[in-house]
Amino acid sequence: xxxxxxxxRNILEANERLAEDNxxxxxxxxxxxxxxxxxxxxxxxxxxxxxxxxxxxxxRIGVIEGDIQSSYDAERISQKGVQVVQxxxxxxxxxxxxxxxxxxxxxxxDTLDLLVVENVGxxxxxAEFNVGEDMKAMILSVPEGDDKPLKYPLMFQExxxxxxxxxxxxxxxxxDVGKIRERALQLNANLEIFEISCRTGEGxxxxxxxxxxxxxxxxxxxxxxxT
Amino acid sequence: xxEMSIAQSILDIILQESGNHKVSRVLSVALKVGExxxxxxxxxxxxxxxxxxxxxxxGAQLDIERVQVTCRCQDCGSNFTVQELxxxxxxxxxVRVEMLSGRELSVESFEAE
Numbered sequence: 368x369x370x371x372x373x374x375x376r377n378i379l380e381a382n383e384r385l386a387e388d389n390x391x392x393x394x395x396x397x398x399x400x401x402x403x404x405x406x407x408x409x410x411x412x413x414x415x416x417x418x419x420x421x422x423x424x425x426x427r428i429g430v431i432e433g434d435i436q437s438s439y440d441a442e443r444i445s446q447k448g449v450q451v452v453q454x455x456x457x458x459x460x461x462x463x464x465x466x467x468x469x470x471x472x473x474x475x476x477d478t479l480d481l482l483v484v485e486n487v488g489x490x491x492x493x494a495e496f497n498v499g500e501d502m503k504a505m506i507l508s509v510p511e512g513d514d515k516p517l518k519y520p521l522m523f524q525e526x527x528x529x530x531x532x533x534x535x536x537x538x539x540x541x542x543d544v545g546k547i548r549e550r551a552l553q554l555n556a557n558l559e560i561f562e563i564s565c566r567t568g569e570g571x572x573x574x575x576x577x578x579x580x581x582x583x584x585x586x587x588x589x590x591x592x593x594t
Numbered sequence: 595x596x597e598m599s600i601a602q603s604i605l606d607i608i609l610q611e612s613g614n615h616k617v618s619r620v621l622s623v624a625l626k627v628g629e630x631x632x633x634x635x636x637x638x639x640x641x642x643x644x645x646x647x648x649x650x651x652x653g654a655q656l657d658i659e660r661v662q663v664t665c666r667c668q669d670c671g672s673n674f675t676v677q678e679l680x681x682x683x684x685x686x687x688x689v690r691v692e693m694l695s696g697r698e699l700s701v702e703s704f705e706a707e
Contacts (some may be wrong), residue, residue, distance in 0.1 A: 368707060369621065369705055369706070369707050370615065370617060370705065370706050371703055371704075371705050372611060372612070372615050372617070372703055372704050372705070372706060373702070373703045374607065374608075374701045374702060374703050374704060375700060375701070375702055375703075376607050376700060376701050377602075377698060377699065377700050378600055378604055378607065378625075378699045378701060379699055380603075380604045381603060381606070382603075382605075392634065394684065459599070460596055461596055463599070469689055491596075491632045492596040492632060494595070494632060495596060495632050495633075495699075499598075503599055517679065520630060520679050521630055521631070521632045522682075523682065524630065552689075553679065553680045553682065554679055554692070555681065556681065556682070556689030556691075568651075584706060
């Protein structure tokens with residue numbers, strides 16, 4: 368006899384539970400957690416280096432580096448003198464709640480104000496998996512093209528901040544920043560957008576100021592920082 | 595690329611539920627997948643087929659219902675279906691919108707014997 372069994376369960380429920388556990392730990396430690404995502408080579412690690420340089424004297428920053436393999440990025444970040452832990456996913460295309468949970472022992476969260484999780488370079492999968500962050504931030508670099516919001520809508524929709532990187536290359540690439548803005552804002556009208564160049568430093572002040580405010584809001588109000 | 599972990603999560607849910615209902619073989623699984631979910635359904639079918647080999651769900655079909663992206667405008671209160679990924683209200687052009695559907699990723703039910 369055939370039986371129809373009603374279920375109605377979120378397929379990602381196991382990950383959501385772990386992300387919620389992480390979130391509780393982060394809230395207790397009173398730090399702001401950002402899940403930083405982009406395609407490969409858009410400048411996640413460079414942005415971290417520049418951000419650490421700009422804010423290191425006032426904000427205590429920690430980094431979880433996610434890569435399919437190698438510890439190259441963690442070595443770059445540790446040269447900046449901040450706490451960093453390298454996660455290798457061994458082939459997986461995104462970080463999930465469980466991986467982040469397992470890396471927390473290596474960090475002293477109580478001594479941090481800001482934890483940045485640098486996700487695996489990929490414009491698709493990381494957007495689907497929460498890790499317990501307060502907000503997602505994404506980078507799109509101009510050589511990737513202004514059509515990306517149309518092709519990878521979920522990441523733009525899920526992000527609180529969009530950093531348009533490598534604007535020093537605009538004279539040499541076929542990319543219209545106005546179109547990126549327009550298309551990204553159609554997906555997500557609340558998106559905060561910064562145009563930056565990690566190479567020349569252009570636009571990074573605005574980003575650093577905004578980030579400083581977010582960290583202060585978290586410290587002052589606990590739950591005030593946006594989720 | 596993450597369809598394998600999603601297929602594994604579906605299988606985990608099915609095996610757990612079928613243990614509760616004492617069934618011996620799963621015939622089909624009904625899923626809801628929102629249009630905005632980053633899931634490639636053909637890849638998901640392929641991964642699910644691989645993972646279910648040797649389990650009570652071997653050979654089970656995935657019946658996938660795609661769910662349209664719909665929103666409610668917080669300015670004028672109208673509901674609308676998102677066309678071509680434009681998340682602004684077609685009635686009042688408002689951009690303060692609340693998403694009602696389109697992000698689903700759930701196991702709705704399964705048929706078994």
